[in-house]
Amino acid sequence: MKQKYKLTIFIIVMLFSHLITQAQFITFEHDGIDRQYLYHEPSNLNENMPLVFVMHGFTGDANSMRSYTEMNQIANQYGFAVCYPRGTFDSDGNRFWNVGYDFHQSETVNDVGFLTDLAEYLQTTHNLNPDYTFATGFSNGGEMCYMLACQAYDTFKAVAPVAGMIIQDILNECDDSPPIPLFEIHGSQDNVTPLTGDPNNNDGWGAYPSIPFTINYFVEKNECTSVDTQTLPNIDNSDGSFVNSSKYLNGINNNEVWYYEVVGGGHDWPGAWGNMDINAGEEAWLFFQNHIDNTLSISSFEDLKNTIRIFPNPTSNVITIETNNPLELKEIILYNTLGVNLNLKSTDGLIDLTSLNTGVYLLSVKTSNGTITKKVVKN
Numbered sequence: 001m002k003q004k005y006k007l008t009i010f011i012i013v014m015l016f017s018h019l020i021t022q023a024q025f026i027t028f029e030h031d032g033i034d035r036q037y038l039y040h041e042p043s044n045l046n047e048n049m050p051l052v053f054v055m056h057g058f059t060g061d062a063n064s065m066r067s068y069t070e071m072n073q074i075a076n077q078y079g080f081a082v083c084y085p086r087g088t089f090d091s092d093g094n095r096f097w098n099v100g101y102d103f104h105q106s107e108t109v110n111d112v113g114f115l116t117d118l119a120e121y122l123q124t125t126h127n128l129n130p131d132y133t134f135a136t137g138f139s140n141g142g143e144m145c146y147m148l149a150c151q152a153y154d155t156f157k158a159v160a161p162v163a164g165m166i167i168q169d170i171l172n173e174c175d176d177s178p179p180i181p182l183f184e185i186h187g188s189q190d191n192v193t194p195l196t197g198d199p200n201n202n203d204g205w206g207a208y209p210s211i212p213f214t215i216n217y218f219v220e221k222n223e224c225t226s227v228d229t230q231t232l233p234n235i236d237n238s239d240g241s242f243v244n245s246s247k248y249l250n251g252i253n254n255n256e257v258w259y260y261e262v263v264g265g266g267h268d269w270p271g272a273w274g275n276m277d278i279n280a281g282e283e284a285w286l287f288f289q290n291h292i293d294n295t296l297s298i299s300s301f302e303d304l305k306n307t308i309r310i311f312p313n314p315t316s317n318v319i320t321i322e323t324n325n326p327l328e329l330k331e332i333i334l335y336n337t338l339g340v341n342l343n344l345k346s347t348d349g350l351i352d353l354t355s356l357n358t359g360v361y362l363l364s365v366k367t368s369n370g371t372i373t374k375k376v377v378k379n
Contacts, residue, residue: 030114038062038084040072046079048292051122053083055141059094062086065286067283068272079284081128096310097144098116102165102206116155132292136160136284138269147181150174158291160284163267165193166214168207179222183258183287186279187265215259222251225362225373236276241265243277250373254294258287307363314377321349333367
């Protein structure tokens with residue numbers, strides 16, 4: 001009798017927990033369809049009022065995404081609001097985001113429109129900052145991030161796909177969109193979305209370029225002029241992987257493009273399974289926070305640009321770097337357009353370019369108030 005009583009209590013608790021979980025979904029009507037999402041706002045929402053969308057993978061769901069990413073806990077720590085939107089079911093009964101997979105050509109749901117309208121609704125109803133709305137996601141959710149970067153850039157200001165790729169058709173239409181910051185985390189042994197891409201659509205998802213090609217595309221699109229590479233600490237030696245970090249810096253509007261290659265990693269969300277040296281959700285947030293910091297520094301960045309003169313430009317031999325206030329010049333580096341440091345020394349603010357071929361070069365000037373990059377033309 002006692003065991004039967006315990007079993008009854010257990011069943012009641014499980015049913016009650018299920019009802020609580022289901023009750024957390026909120027309905028949002030879009031294009032005549034009742035869509036759903038989960039929303040979490042910490043009590044200590046920070047002064048920038050940011051919002052992060054977190055999107056599940058193909059056949060996944062918002063609830064499991066919330067669970068294994070632990071983004072609620074990360075949001076509580078850093079003070080941002082988080083939304084877990086829910087994809088719809090395709091004709092085979094799989095929940096998905098409509099990014100144009102080859103086997104989804106008959107699907108017509110407008111997920112870009114849904115996510116954009118939902119973001120704007122949350123910005124209004126929760127008094128969130130429209131300048132600091134971001135998106136991250138796993139696999140199919142990561143691919144949705146790429147689509148948002150190309151088609152919903154006015155709403156989503158930076159994206160961080162994990163184990164995602166960009167369908168070639170979306171990439172082909174991305175050239176005319178403005179650049180936004182992007183951060184990809186990807187396993188070198190990913191057997192679902194391989195680093196090498198699938199340009200011939202052998203796997204049936206649709207043609208897509210390699211991950212390095214994709215990163216380079218967004219680096220060039222953002223006009224980043226330098227790169228910082230390092231191997232992150234291998235904290236967990238038992239996971240069979242480590243992380244190489246490449247951060248492309250000094251782009252348009254201080255934009256950055258980050259790429260973490262998880263060497264030995266698979267089709268994973270690091271921190272939940274696979275690589276345990278990093279937490280993908282926290283890394284995504286730190287990338288978004290970096291963008292906020294860069295945005296907030298733009299006004300001072302513009303002031304900095306106006307205090308530094310580089311002349312003559314164009315030049316056939318020597319350029320002079322001069323400041324009109326007592327800024328300390330900490331470092332002066334000249335790069336070619338491929339981002340290679342040419343190792344030309346500056347003497348009293350002068351650089352001799354005589355040995356260089358004619359063409360365009362990039363001059364990075366680091367001062368006590370920040371760093372700027374300017375184009376230099378050698379004729």
